[in-house]
Every structure is written in C-alpha cells, then in structure tokens.
Amino acid sequence: MSESPAAARRALRARWGRLQAEADADGAERPRVAVMATFTADPLAPYLGCALTDRDVPARLELAPYNQVEQTCLSGGAAFGPAPLAATVALWRLEDVAGDAFARAHLDETTAQAMLDDAVTELAHALAAYHRARPGLLVIALPPAPESPHIERLGLVDPVLFGRLHRRAVERFTAALPVSPDVAFVCLDALVRTLGHTEAFDRRKGYLFRQPFSEAFWQGLGEQLARLVRARRVAARKVIAIDCDNTLWGGVVGEDGLDGIRLGAEFPGSAFRDVQARLLDLKAKGVLLTLVSKNNEADVWEVFDQHEGMRLKRTDIVAWRINWLPKPENIASLAAELSVGTDSFIFLDDSAFETEQMRTERPEVFTLRVPEEPADMLDALDRCEAFDRLEVTAEDRARSEMYQQERARQVAQETLSPEEFLIRLGLHVRVASPAEAQLTRVAQLINKTNQFNLTTLRRTPDEVAALLRSTAHRLLAVWVVDRFGDYGLTGLAVLEAREDGWHLDTLLLSCRVLARGVETALLAVIGEQLRAANAPALHARFIPTAKNAPAADFLPNHGFTRLDDTRFVIAADALPARPAHLQIDLD
Secondary structure: OOOOHHHHHHHHHHHHHHHHHHHHHHOOOEEEEEEEEOOOOOOHHHHHHHHHHHHHHHHOOOOOOOOOHHHHHHHHHHHHHHOOEEEEEEOOOOOOOOHHHHHOOOOOOHHHHHHHHHHHHHHHHHHHHHHHHOEEEEEEEEOOOOOOOOOOOOOOOHHHHHHHHHHHOOOHHOOOOOOOOOEEEEEEEHHHHHHHHHHHOHHHHHHHOOOEOOOHHHHHHHHHHHHHHHHHHHHOEEEEEEEEEOOOOOOOOOHHHHOOOEEOOOOOOHHHHHHHHHHHHHHHHEEEEEEEOOOOHHHHHHHHOOOOOOOOOOOHHEEEEOOOOOHHHHHHHHHHHHHHHHEEEEEEEEEEHHHHHHHHOOOOOEEEEEEHHHHHHHHHHOOOHHHHHOOOOHHHHHHHHHHHHHHHHHHHHHOOHHHHHHHHHHOOOOEOOOOOHHHHHHHHHHHHOOOOOOOOOOOOOHHHHHHHOOOOEEEEEEEEOOEEEEEEEEEEEEEEEEEOEEHHHHHHHHHHOOOOHHHHHOOOOOHHHHHHHHEEEEEEOOOOOOOOOOOOOHHHHHOOEEEHHHHHEEEHHHHHOOOOOOOEEEE
C-alpha cells in the first residue's frame, strides 16, 4: 500500500531533523538560504530543506523574525549575519501589508486601491534596497488572492471587486521592483489554485499561530522554491529528443496510417495537440526540438506535412534520427551533429522499454516517460525540472533558427575546400565590452560553455557585473555573423591588468564558431589592446576538465610558452595578427 500524503509529509519533517543533526555534527560548509515572511513561515523549513537536499543543494536555512520583512530588507539582512547567501526568499500577503484597505473597499474602491498601491510600492522599494545590499538570488512571492473577514469569497459582488484590487496591486508591486537576472518570482496564487482553496489554507492555524497555510501548501512551496534555487545553479537542458508514435500523436502511423492516428480537435487527439503546443513554447524559450523515432521516415514526414492536426511543422525540427537503430545510439549521433554533449538532452518517449534502455545506457540523458493517459501528459511536462530556467535571452529565442543556419553551412562545406569555405562564409566579428543588458547572456555563456573554455570558471550575473565595473578588469565579448545568419553573442575574454602584464582569467567560445578563425581574431584584438596599453605580456592558464579537450592545444598553437602544467605566457608583440578571411569591428 502506498504511503498517504500526510504520512509522507511527516516523514519529510522527521528527515529534516536528521539532516540538521548531521549538518551540525559534520560542520561542513553549506549554502545558506534565508526566508523572511509577513506570516509565520517556520513550517516551510523541512519541506524546503529536504527539497534542496534532493537537488544536491544541502543548504542551511535562516529565518527572519515574524512579520519583519521591510525591517530585514532595510537593515541589509542583518538578521541573517554577514556570511554570503545563496538565495533569499521573501513571502508576503496583501492582507498583511495593507489589511485596512479591504475594510474600505466596499465604501470607496479608489481609496482602497491607493492604500494598496502605497503599501506594495513601499515593500517593493525595501526589497530593491535589500537586493542592492545582498548579492545572490532573491525570490519574491506574488501574493495569493487576499483572505479577509471583509471578503466573501463566494459572494456575488466580492469576487469582481477584490479580484480587481488584487490584480492591480500585483501589477503595481512588480512594476516597482528591479529588473535583474538575480530576481525571480514564485506565484503563491498559482499554488493555491493548484491545490484548491480548502487544501491550501489552514484557518485554525492562521488564528492560533499566524500560520495561514496547510502542510500541503508548505510542501508545494518548498518544491517550487527548490526548483528556483536549482535553476540558478544548474543549466537547463537545451535539446529534447521526441518519440513520435503515442507521444506526438496517438497510435502508430506505420500501422494506423495518416487518417488513423489520433490527433485533432477531439480527445484524445486534442491532448496530443496540446503537447505539441507546449513543445513549441519550449522551442521559443531556446530548446532545440529533435526526433528520435523507430519508424519509416516517409511516414513520419507525411504526418508533419499533411495532417491538419499537426501544430509542429518540419521546419520546427532541427535534427532527426528516424530509423530502427537503438535510441541511445541515435542520441549520441544527434549530439555529435549538434555539437553538444549527450547530457544536454531530454528524451521523451511512451515506451517502458525505450526509456529504461536510455536510462541504462545513457544515464546522463534526462529521460521522461510520458503517461499512458493522454490527459496527464501536460502535467508530466510541467513537473519536468530539466526545462527550468530563470530567464530567456534573445540568443535562446533564436537558437533553433541558428541551428537551421548551421545545417545550411554544413551543406555548403561539403562542396568546398576548407580555405574556400572560410572565404565564402563572409565572417564578420565584432568585439566589444558587453552592456549591462547583456550580462545574463554573458553569465549563461560562462556557466554553459564546456568544450572551448580554458579555465571553466563559473560566475553569477552579479559577479559578472562586478567584473564589468572593475577598473582592473576588461571584458571583451564576441559577436559573429556570416552570410548564412547571426550566431549572436558567442565568445568572451576576461582580462586582469597586473604589473607583469595582462592575465587571461577566462577565454571561451561557443563550439558553433570554432575552427573558423574567430578564436585567433579574439587573440589578435587582445594583442592590439595589450600593445596600446604598453603591457609587456599576456599570461594565461589552461585547466583541463573532462570536457574541454578542444581547447587543450589552443595556447601552444598560438605561440604561448608553457611555464608549468597549467600556466602559459606570450609577449605582447608575439600575439597573432588578424586573420585575413574575416572582418573585425571594435566598439
């Protein structure tokens, strides 16, 4: 017999006690996560703590005093001590910050709205001050619909009036907050709707302990917050390999034929159409869509091209393996074609055999078996944390188009010599210091680039911003365009000026522009800037990892002298000249 939800929550609370005891006993450093709330939030700790541990973030939790959110913010988080925080969570409700407004709402909606506006703007400004004072991820709650003795939830008038006040207050609050990659949101109202009002609240505990939510709510909130913290530390998967039969449509096209598969406006075909709609949303966020299907290729493309129920089109798919080979083998082949690791993949399939084989042979692939019940498929995708990301950049949105352009380049390369191909590409390289608005993409490059990356040092957006402001450091970002299209922001160098010359802290490039002279062009620009600054030499390091072998020979091949196992140096006047086959612009 499966464990009841209440028993599972009791087990989590007991487990958190054991985890805290272990942390106290071993004395090891752990990331610190702080929580402040306008209500009693102590019940959150075991659920958040266990959820973080399950995501390889065994954190210590710090709770601010009850209903001291603004005071904690304006003190710079003094209650949490001076040590760095991995994340801070700010939880609040409208009725806690402006309860009097709801007493006025029936008499004077304009005054009630003004009271709410003032309260939420003051709170937003306090949170903005905290964000400036304490680096790290700040997760801010969007409040649930208010609970007040002045609100009749099932009344005939109140849902309209108080719904309007709630929406306007949330809009005013979010508009007053800073826009930053280190500010994220958790929607408490969405969690209440998901659980249902009766399941989400505990009115008795609200009266007794100012602890308004149920254990089910705290557990759900802990899971959501842990996903947010994990998303900041772990890059989202960027390729999804999708089965076709009983995944993109119902039935087996090779047996049922074009007209026999279930796909369209009526259930169960409507559920498969909605799955395709979700996949298109993922594509818009930067996930590459590929197919891995045991099928006849002509049958699959006939569905894509001719079935009126298809939302996905052939042009949405960047690569495919439609054959009868083992799917783990096909995943490896797709990874090679797309120049990504197999650990970048999510595999979506309905077959127990295929998913188990993938988990066994390719454990680094995130494997998700879709439910047998079509109506449950969207929920399964919603729960898939491998898609989690805190922000979507312009490069993310253009990623699928970029890979389509890369396919056109590969076709052209097959008919030309390497020298002719480089000349025909018409490469145009721009090197400039990144703007503040581009720091999210810069941090994304730093934290995701593994293959051509000399040091694989990782940094948060806040740390990148500090480097950009530092007078001792210089950041050079690289944008590349050719006749097939725009690669976007694809490279970065971080340099530090010292007495013996400049030191190359970071040098990385997307594998999409490797072996085209872009890396040499970046070194040439660095050499020009070194000589203009009268710096005598460029110092660099290569720190080998399991994935950066493509960068292993870069320094010696460009004339650097090896000093020891990791350190290299080259005189400023010995750095290479600009390659002749490309154009370089400096900003």
